[in-house]
Amino acid sequence: MPSTRRIIARRPTREFLPGILFVLPAVILFIAFVGYPLVSSLYYSLFSWAGYGVPEFIGFDNFVNLTQDPNFQSAVVVTVVYTVATTILQTIVPMLVAILFMQKWRAGALLRTMIFIPSVISLTITGLLWQLVLQPDGGLLEVLLNRVGLGGLSRPWLADSTSVVPVLIIVSLWQSLGFFLVIYYAGLQGIDPELYEAARVDGASGFRLMRYITIPSLRSVTTLVISLNLINGLKVFDLIYAMTAGGPGTASQSLGVYLYKLAFGSENGASAAFGYADAIGVVMMIAAAILFLVVSALRRGRRA
Amino acid sequence: MKISSTSSRAAGTRKKVLRRAVVAAIAMASAVLLAACSSTGGSSGTRTISVWTWYGNQGMPNNTPLAAEFEKSHPDVKVNIRTFGSTTDYAPALAAAVAAGKTPDIFGPSFSAISYGQKGVALDVKKALGSDFLSQFFQADNDQFSSGGKQYGIGWNAQSFGLFYDPAVLAKIGIQPPQTWDDLIADAPKIRAAGYIPLTVPSSPSYGLADFVGPLITQASNDPTLLLKIDSQEDGKSWKDPAVVAALDKFQQLVKGGVFDSGLLAVTYSSAEQLLTTGKTAFLWDGSWVPADLKASSPNFKYDVAPNPAWKAGAKHWTGDQAGASLSVSATSADMKDTLDFIKFIYQKDRYSSTLNAAQAMPATEAAAADVADPHVKTMTSWLVDGLGAPHILYGAGSESGLSDVCVAIVEGKTTPVDAAASIQAAVDKAKSK
Numbered sequence: 001m002p003s004t005r006r007i008i009a010r011r012p013t014r015e016f017l018p019g020i021l022f023v024l025p026a027v028i029l030f031i032a033f034v035g036y037p038l039v040s041s042l043y044y045s046l047f048s049w050a051g052y053g054v055p056e057f058i059g060f061d062n063f064v065n066l067t068q069d070p071n072f073q074s075a076v077v078v079t080v081v082y083t084v085a086t087t088i089l090q091t092i093v094p095m096l097v098a099i100l101f102m103q104k105w106r107a108g109a110l111l112r113t114m115i116f117i118p119s120v121i122s123l124t125i126t127g128l129l130w131q132l133v134l135q136p137d138g139g140l141l142e143v144l145l146n147r148v149g150l151g152g153l154s155r156p157w158l159a160d161s162t163s164v165v166p167v168l169i170i171v172s173l174w175q176s177l178g179f180f181l182v183i184y185y186a187g188l189q190g191i192d193p194e195l196y197e198a199a200r201v202d203g204a205s206g207f208r209l210m211r212y213i214t215i216p217s218l219r220s221v222t223t224l225v226i227s228l229n230l231i232n233g234l235k236v237f238d239l240i241y242a243m244t245a246g247g248p249g250t251a252s253q254s255l256g257v258y259l260y261k262l263a264f265g266s267e268n269g270a271s272a273a274f275g276y277a278d279a280i281g282v283v284m285m286i287a288a289a290i291l292f293l294v295v296s297a298l299r300r301g302r303r304a
Numbered sequence: 305m306k307i308s309s310t311s312s313r314a315a316g317t318r319k320k321v322l323r324r325a326v327v328a329a330i331a332m333a334s335a336v337l338l339a340a341c342s343s344t345g346g347s348s349g350t351r352t353i354s355v356w357t358w359y360g361n362q363g364m365p366n367n368t369p370l371a372a373e374f375e376k377s378h379p380d381v382k383v384n385i386r387t388f389g390s391t392t393d394y395a396p397a398l399a400a401a402v403a404a405g406k407t408p409d410i411f412g413p414s415f416s417a418i419s420y421g422q423k424g425v426a427l428d429v430k431k432a433l434g435s436d437f438l439s440q441f442f443q444a445d446n447d448q449f450s451s452g453g454k455q456y457g458i459g460w461n462a463q464s465f466g467l468f469y470d471p472a473v474l475a476k477i478g479i480q481p482p483q484t485w486d487d488l489i490a491d492a493p494k495i496r497a498a499g500y501i502p503l504t505v506p507s508s509p510s511y512g513l514a515d516f517v518g519p520l521i522t523q524a525s526n527d528p529t530l531l532l533k534i535d536s537q538e539d540g541k542s543w544k545d546p547a548v549v550a551a552l553d554k555f556q557q558l559v560k561g562g563v564f565d566s567g568l569l570a571v572t573y574s575s576a577e578q579l580l581t582t583g584k585t586a587f588l589w590d591g592s593w594v595p596a597d598l599k600a601s602s603p604n605f606k607y608d609v610a611p612n613p614a615w616k617a618g619a620k621h622w623t624g625d626q627a628g629a630s631l632s633v634s635a636t637s638a639d640m641k642d643t644l645d646f647i648k649f650i651y652q653k654d655r656y657s658s659t660l661n662a663a664q665a666m667p668a669t670e671a672a673a674a675d676v677a678d679p680h681v682k683t684m685t686s687w688l689v690d691g692l693g694a695p696h697i698l699y700g701a702g703s704e705s706g707l708s709d710v711c712v713a714i715v716e717g718k719t720t721p722v723d724a725a726a727s728i729q730a731a732v733d734k735a736k737s738k
Contacts, residue, residue: 050416052402053423065737071705135575136567137501137584156567158508161716241392245509248569249712261705264395266511268735270699271419272399 045278062279083233098184116178127242161251187221356408358394363663413632421456426632428454459627459668468588481610489561504585513711520551522694523615535700543728552721596664625693702735
């Protein structure tokens with residue numbers, strides 16, 4: 001019996017060892033590139049530090065200062081507006097387009113490919129391309145509007161504080177539509193056709209099929225798309241930095257752009273504000289964690 | 305039994321495979337770690353100095369012959385030049401290297417030369433290279449890196465700003481380059497009537513506007529030290545100074561006078577040059593890097609450059625000066641002698657002149673100013689030789705972003721010069737707490 005007990009006690013280790021070995025590299029990489037920087041960020045957010053020299057401990061002063069920083073407050077507004085708008089648009093539009101593509105169009109594959117192409121272009125290149133398109137004097141959009149007699153609609157899209165964020169949201173939709181379309185398209189193909197046949201037998205058609213079969217069946221895919229959009233929106237940097245660098249003024253400055261300018265740009269003059277930038281990073285991390293928990297809770301709630 | 309026996313053998317085989325896999329994994333990990341920990345210094349006896357910048361189109365590309373030439377005369381030294389594509393790539397890499405205590409022997413300090421020096425990262429080059437060596441640089445280029453009697457950087461490229469224009473366009477409109485800002489405001493309706501934007505200023509990113517307005521403060525005060533004092537908040541100077549208000553007022557007059565295009569705030573550095581070369585703007589206000597850019601993008605484009613308009617008739621044509629590209633030496637360089645030798649080597653007059661001429665870049669030394677080959681760069685360099693350089697790079701916490709933001713607000717008609725000046729000071733006061 002003692003030998004049996006020993007076998008039982010040792011079995012878990014023997015069984016888990018291969019698994020542990022397989023995940024170990026990922027765990028090491030995670031600790032090195034996510035865990036350590038995360039803890040380090042939390043630590044340095046409590047200091048006044050330029051990225052070099054001796055950090056000065058200031059407790060929660062960086063966080064207190066954030067509450068009184070107008071640039072931080074405007075960056076929060078920009079980030080929230082961008083995140084909410086891109087999440088809504090980039091969840092609904094790809095879903096509708098994917099449903100349209102399920103109608104077996106003759107040129108469907110070609111169109112899907114065309115829509116997907118922007119997704120493989122880097123955000124920086126996307127930003128630079130759209131900067132050329134939206135250029136106020138001689139940009140492609142201005143030329144096109146003039147050609148079709150709508151020159152009156154032309155405006156300095158990226159120079160106007162009221163139009164710059166909506167334009168960035170539209171460019172983001174253009175860039176990401178293909179990616180989320182593919183996710184939804186895969187999800188749609190996983191829906192059992194018998195569900196539709198049964199519903200049709202019961203007299204359902206068109207919108208009711210979509211309302212009661214398609215959308216509920218895509219719930220897990222939609223949760224994934226929402227989660228990705230929320231995270232991408234919160235940490236948006238490259239598209240905005242490439243297109244406007246946060247301008248005009250701070251009109252399109254997101255938290256990510258502000259953080260970058262504080263840590264690596266000249267926002268704080270000769271001495272970088274690493275500790276302060278870390279505090280912004282911590283706020284972003286907490287916001288992302290809260291959003292993720294909310295989405296997860298909603299998902300669990302619906303399942304229950 | 306058979307089943308049991310097979311299962312036992314399979315378990316034994318699996319155990320063996322597992323053990324081998326573990327041993328192999330440990331061996332591979334050890335190899336990687338050993339490789340990572342091994343010296344990268346090259347062959348025995350060879351010393352390496354590292355040079356990090358983003359000056360690829362300013363005479364310091366990755367394949368610069370400077371490295372090979374130095375190695376030829378110093379066979380035991382390897383010069384490792386690392387030129388980044390942009391400041392966006394460079395700044396985080398340098399910050400990480402400095403934080404890790406692996407500061408490159410020579411590096412472009414960007415805005416932080418003095419801060420690096422005060423924190424022991426950058427070397428006091430006044431002590432290390434001597435006053436004689438430093439005396440060859442334009443005074444403004446030395447001043448921008450000096451604090452407390454020490455100097456923590458030297459200029460690689462100086463810069464100045466002026467009005468670029470196509471003489472054929474000006475002939476068509478029937479105007480001459482303006483002598484004063486008021487002349488430009490007066491000409492604006494005529495220029496607009498001819499179908500051109502009177503003046504284009506790169507304003508996206510909006511620090512381009514700070515570059516534009518900074519020298520106006522010198523023009524308003526006729527004192528090239530005032531902006532430096534305001535920026536560093538010395539001698540009781542602040543951004544509420546009357547000269548700042550006057551400069552912002554002049555800027556507002558230019559905006560209200562229809563001098564700029566309505567899309568001003570979206571004009572990037574490259575699109576500003578395109579507006580000039582495609583004949584859409586009468587004047588482009590920009591820096592001494594434009595000749596090199598235009599040679600690359602529009603080699604057949606004929607243009608000229610005029611001095612920055614003056615505050616009033618007969619006044620000095622103060623223009624933005626200081627080195628946009630500069631070099632600092634690591635205070636902890638393991639090979640200080642070779643590092644300083646390399647600095648002296650690259651600044652030897654003929655070598656420095658030919659390096660910068662090849663890049664069409666403006667030299668930071670008065671000696672090399674005489675050798676500038678490009679006629680436009682030569683003209684713009686002559687303004688510095690004539691003592692018309694005014695500071696425009698802001699180092700104080702909150703200064704540059706504060707000035708840029710109020711310039712945007714003035715363009716958008718959201719503030720007055722007095723309120724704008726007070727806003728900059730408030731931004732500076734706030735930034736000190738970061």
